[in-house]
Amino acid sequence: QVQLVESGGGLVQPGGSLRLSCTASKTIFSIDSVGWYRQAPGKQRELVAAISSGGSTNYADSVKGRFTISRDNAKNTVYLQMNSLKPEDTAVFYCNARLRVKSSSVRLPGDYWGQGTQVTVSS
Secondary structure, three states: OOOEEEEOOEEEOOOOOEEEEEEEOOOOEEEEEEEEEEEOOOOOOEEEEEEOOOOOEEEOOOOOOOEEEEEEOOOOEEEEEEOOOOHHHOEEEEEEEEEEEOOOOOEOOOOEEEOOEEEEEOO
16 A cells, blocks of 8 residues: 655744655655645644646745745655744645556556644744
């Protein structure tokens, strides 16, 4: 069973930076499109950044200029570089991805979620 694995969360001071990563647990699958979501306590999960298989990106207004989503296809990994972090960025971050069989056009049905990684911005 395929799983998305996230890493990079932690505790950081306001103005600091973190880099999250998301990769498929099985190398026979390739990551297609990806969205990074976050969910703060008492809040609904929201999309903060997305990247297509072709590399086009979109960002929520609240993170534009501070967050950068990117991908390294050779490593089958998607990153979320978060700079100038604010306390209001504190949330559990999740990656969500469409997957396909490596070296083919066969897409797995539906989408897949990572386990979530906690990002806490506090002094």
